[in-house]
Amino acid sequence: MAGKVKWVTDIEKSVLINNFEKRGWVQVTESEDWNFYWMSVQTIRNVFSVETGYRLSDDQIVNHFPNHYELTRKDLMVKNIKRYRKELEKEGSPLAEKDENGKYLYLARGLYLSDFVPVTYMLPADYNLFVEEFRKSPSSTWIMKPCGKAQGKGIFLINKLSQIKKWSRDSKTSSFVSQSTKEAYVISLYINNPLLIGGRKFDLRLYVLVSTYRPLRCYMYKLGFCRFCTVKYTPSTSELDNMFVHLTNVAIQKHGEDYNHIHGGKWTVSNLRLYLESTRGREVTSKLFDEIHWIIVQSLKAVAPVMNNDKHCFECYGYDIIIDDKLKPWLIEVNASPSLTSSTANDRILKYNLINDTLNIAVPNGEIPDCKWNKAPPKEVLGNYEILSQES
Amino acid sequence: MKCHRPRVGPGRPFSSCWRPVPAAWRARAGEMLQEESDLSLLIAQIVQKLKGSNLYAQLERQAWASLQRPEIRLESLKEDIKEFFKISGWEKKLQNAVYSELNVYPLPSHPAAPPEHLKEPLVYMRKAQGSWEKRILKSLNSMCTELSIPLARKRPVGQQKELLNKWNEMGTDEPDLSLFRPVYAPKDFLEVLINLRNPNYENGDSLSFRTHLGLIQVPLKVKDIPELKECFVELGLNIGQLGIDDSTQVPPEFFENEHVRIGQKVLAEQDSAAAQQYIRQGSPTALRAELWALILNISSQPEDLLYYEQLKTNVIQHDLLVDSLIYKDVKLTASNDDYYFVFEDYLYQVLLCFSRDTSVLGHFAYNSASPPKSYIRGKLGLEEYAVFYPPNGVIPFHGFSMYVAPLCFLYHEPYKLYQTFREMYVRFFFRLHSISSHPSGIVSLCLLFETLLQTYLPQLFYHLREIGAQPLRISFKWMVRAFSGYLATDQLLLLWDRILGYNSLEVLAVLAAAVFAFRAVNLMEVTSLAAAEAVLADLSTLKVMPLLQIFLFATVT
Numbered sequence A: 001m002a003g004k005v006k007w008v009t010d011i012e013k014s015v016l017i018n019n020f021e022k023r024g025w026v027q028v029t030e031s032e033d034w035n036f037y038w039m040s041v042q043t044i045r046n047v048f049s050v051e052t053g054y055r056l057s058d059d060q061i062v063n064h065f066p067n068h069y070e071l072t073r074k075d076l077m078v079k080n081i082k083r084y085r086k087e088l089e090k091e092g093s094p095l096a097e098k099d100e101n102g103k104y105l106y107l108a109r110g111l112y113l114s115d116f117v118p119v120t121y122m123l124p125a126d127y128n129l130f131v132e133e134f135r136k137s138p139s140s141t142w143i144m145k146p147c148g149k150a151q152g153k154g155i156f157l158i159n160k161l162s163q164i165k166k167w168s169r170d171s172k173t174s175s176f177v178s179q180s181t182k183e184a185y186v187i188s189l190y191i192n193n194p195l196l197i198g199g200r201k202f203d204l205r206l207y208v209l210v211s212t213y214r215p216l217r218c219y220m221y222k223l224g225f226c227r228f229c230t231v232k233y234t235p236s237t238s239e240l241d242n243m244f245v246h247l248t249n250v251a252i253q254k255h256g257e258d259y260n261h262i263h264g265g266k267w268t269v270s271n272l273r274l275y276l277e278s279t280r281g282r283e284v285t286s287k288l289f290d291e292i293h294w295i296i297v298q299s300l301k302a303v304a305p306v307m308n309n310d311k312h313c314f315e316c317y318g319y320d321i322i323i324d325d326k327l328k329p330w331l332i333e334v335n336a337s338p339s340l341t342s343s344t345a346n347d348r349i350l351k352y353n354l355i356n357d358t359l360n361i362a363v364p365n366g367e368i369p370d371c372k373w374n375k376a377p378p379k380e381v382l383g384n385y386e387i388l389s390q391e392s
Numbered sequence B: 001m002k003c004h005r006p007r008v009g010p011g012r013p014f015s016s017c018w019r020p021v022p023a024a025w026r027a028r029a030g031e032m033l034q035e036e037s038d039l040s041l042l043i044a045q046i047v048q049k050l051k052g053s054n055l056y057a058q059l060e061r062q063a064w065a066s067l068q069r070p071e072i073r074l075e076s077l078k079e080d081i082k083e084f085f086k087i088s089g090w091e092k093k094l095q096n097a098v099y100s101e102l103n104v105y106p107l108p109s110h111p112a113a114p115p116e117h118l119k120e121p122l123v124y125m126r127k128a129q130g131s132w133e134k135r136i137l138k139s140l141n142s143m144c145t146e147l148s149i150p151l152a153r154k155r156p157v158g159q160q161k162e163l164l165n166k167w168n169e170m171g172t173d174e175p176d177l178s179l180f181r182p183v184y185a186p187k188d189f190l191e192v193l194i195n196l197r198n199p200n201y202e203n204g205d206s207l208s209f210r211t212h213l214g215l216i217q218v219p220l221k222v223k224d225i226p227e228l229k230e231c232f233v234e235l236g237l238n239i240g241q242l243g244i245d246d247s248t249q250v251p252p253e254f255f256e257n258e259h260v261r262i263g264q265k266v267l268a269e270q271d272s273a274a275a276q277q278y279i280r281q282g283s284p285t286a287l288r289a290e291l292w293a294l295i296l297n298i299s300s301q302p303e304d305l306l307y308y309e310q311l312k313t314n315v316i317q318h319d320l321l322v323d324s325l326i327y328k329d330v331k332l333t334a335s336n337d338d339y340y341f342v343f344e345d346y347l348y349q350v351l352l353c354f355s356r357d358t359s360v361l362g363h364f365a366y367n368s369a370s371p372p373k374s375y376i377r378g379k380l381g382l383e384e385y386a387v388f389y390p391p392n393g394v395i396p397f398h399g400f401s402m403y404v405a406p407l408c409f410l411y412h413e414p415y416k417l418y419q420t421f422r423e424m425y426v427r428f429f430f431r432l433h434s435i436s437s438h439p440s441g442i443v444s445l446c447l448l449f450e451t452l453l454q455t456y457l458p459q460l461f462y463h464l465r466e467i468g469a470q471p472l473r474i475s476f477k478w479m480v481r482a483f484s485g486y487l488a489t490d491q492l493l494l495l496w497d498r499i500l501g502y503n504s505l506e507v508l509a510v511l512a513a514a515v516f517a518f519r520a521v522n523l524m525e526v527t528s529l530a531a532a533e534a535v536l537a538d539l540s541t542l543k544v545m546p547l548l549q550i551f552l553f554a555t556v557t
Helices: A014-022 A041-047 A074-090 A127-136 A161-167 A269-280 A282-306 A345-362 B025-051 B054-066 B077-088 B090-104 B115-119 B123-147 B157-165 B167-172 B186-194 B225-231 B256-269 B272-281 B285-295 B302-317 B321-332 B341-355 B358-365 B405-409 B414-427 B429-433 B442-456 B458-466 B471-480 B489-502 B506-518 B520-524 B529-535 B544-553
Strands: A006-009 A036-038 A120-123 A142-146 A156-158 A185-189 A200-212 A217-221 A225-228 A266-268 A315-323 A329-335 A385-390 B152-154 B318-320 B373-375 B386-388
Touching (some): A006 A014, A014 A345, A074 A120, A074 A185, A074 A282, A074 A329, A120 A127, A200 A269, A200 A282, A200 A345, A217 A282, A217 A345, A225 A269, A266 A269, A269 A282, A269 B285, A269 B405, A269 B489, B025 B090, B054 B077, B077 B090, B090 B272, B090 B414, B123 B321, B225 B442, B225 B506, B256 B272, B256 B285, B272 B285, B272 B489, B302 B318, B302 B341, B318 B321, B321 B341, B341 B405, B341 B414, B358 B414, B405 B489, B414 B429, B429 B442, B429 B471, B442 B458, B442 B471, B442 B506, B458 B520, B471 B506, B471 B529, B489 B506, B489 B544, B506 B520, B506 B544, B520 B529
Parallel strands (some): A006 A036
Antiparallel strands (some): A142 A156, A142 A185, A200 A217, A200 A315, A217 A385, A225 A266, A315 A329, B152 B318, B373 B386
16 A cells, blocks of 8 residues: 555654655654654663563564664673674684684684674673683773663773772672662773874774664665764873773763864764775775674674564664774674764764665665565665675 | 986976977077086086985995995996996985976076076066065064064973973863964965066956956966866876776776786885876875875985974974964864864974974075065164074965875874975975966966866856856965865875876866866856855865866867
């Protein structure tokens, strides 16, 4: 039945709404018949929850997978990747061979790569394991991140065990319920040798669209960006508390004294590529970007078996990647709800185009969706997305 | 040792391409004699220049050291040493140095010509430059008096220490710059150029088809499209280009791979002239830093690092008024630029040192400008107490820091960045803000731009003129900055490749005209200067090579 797509959203952002309106779609409320719902992560929990959940019909599409947190919660992501590694090893896969230090040698396509996620432990569950590791290199810095928060909230750096006494399992002073997932933290080895440009630390934000997990069909947005800190980087221990040096989240940096609203401290990935090719050469730059693509695919493959591959779902993730001074990329985390706020004019254009290209893939031809479609968009509609992996 | 006369190079104002002219036998013989004496004069000049250089000292040392070698025999000393130089690559270095001199220094016009002629042969141009300089200096001095800040002062030791600590992050310094204003902006300079007149040239009051409708009213010779096509022959439609033939749709086997291979070979040979020829088709990103260094004849020696460190010490010890002008300029321009904000601190490190570099004074021999003079306090007018101010004789204007910014994508060691910028400045950039008749000077570029537009896009030109939007008012700022800050960086670097390759800035004027041609349809519909500015406000999506190629080789002439 031909008709206009009916949309709902609980995220009031112009880059979304303008895209819906330009397609001539009709806005409706949640309680009415809708075809397309761009929801926040709280809402997706309700939609698929056992008590209040409801069945989606064939002509309804949502923008999250029910258990996306397998990838987007810091502790679960690490768990899934570790499990995936172990499985490869068990299979006797030559891909899972380890070197003398116990680090993985290969993991596909003959690329030599050790772990791509920094050493991470769950607290308080793995506290003792962490202490063992900490004592091996006592001068290292670690970063504490609350599992369920975003935008850099609650993150701090430590270099002494005493700074995290609270999380010790046996601690008598511990006052919170240790199993409460709300207060769970992950602690990761801090990458204190990030690649610096102009003396500043930056990270990469890349957008990845997944239309289905099994078979895995994922696409990377070519126009990602780098987020720079406003303050020069220093690994000095006296500046461990200065979040303007260490955390690249725009939500944090925009409160800095030197934050500039014209460029927003952002660079396009193509600028980064131009700079690296010019100063380091083509081969190492291509290798870096190949590794980044590979990391993303591996992370998705790791969670694919446990993902609820509901056919009504697609998802656009925000990947955060840091490059160290040896040009090795590290996966820091994956965001289920990457920010759609625009900090600069260029930002607005980028995010508008991102949503536009995403909708072109997720809702073929802009017509009333049929969730039974084959989830393999033709090349012409990809826009600025490129194929990362398209299994048949 | 052979001297190669460049195909296109700095030369006498009225001929920049040397062409053989058919003539009677006697005239030809006479010419040859003239050329020979020109040549020997040239050789003498170059030898004179190189004698004072580091290379000369190195060659001398090498020659002495080579006496130890078994293949050097006393009977054939000269030939053997020459052979040794050839094999060891020193001859190539000498060749590169000679080639560099040929590129930078104008050919001697006449042995009896006074030094001012080298700077600028036309009197009225010299006069105009002189009065412009007086104005700038007056402006600087009055700012000085108003703010009661000395032009220069020695920094107290405490401040010196502070600055040294902050050397890598001067961008975080927030001195109060609100009272400073740039000494001048490009549009002030444009007004001066518009008022330039040749007192010996009478145009007559009646308008004819020969009347130039643009803003520049001096009769300099500029090239038309057929002449440009001859000069820029490597940009032709049948020749591979980076910036066109390396796009994602074109398989790299067609052009890109082979071009990269040749580039690597050129670098291995370390041949300046070959590099300059090669880069006319664009430089691969990964090879650009080295290619530019080779063409500019920059080899980063320990002495260069030491020299830079010395300049840094000068910055630490003395505070100059121009420093505040530099800070202000960086804060107003590069700090707000999407591409260059990351490199803010490098810009201070380069520009502050640049102001103190007295070796830059050398370029005033062939620059129509002259370094401003200042006097020690209380000794006004006494020549023994005159100093050049700033020490390098260059007063920065609004947008000056944008000459440095794109280079930050290529070099991340400050002293290399510094060397490259200094060389680019004394070869090219100085021409963009001094009044001269040189074919790459800003006056010629403006005239070239306007003439191209009037000749090949007459309807557009006439329309814009009618609505009070003289095209030069919009394109002037692009050319003065060599398009830095207006184009995307990768495109800008492709453009600057061609500046180096052709040793000429004319490509800036051609690009400006090509941009107008590209947006002609929209421009025909506007009815005000503001609207025209809006159509041309954003050049960041433009691809320069297709624009240049189409304008030069695919427009009906």
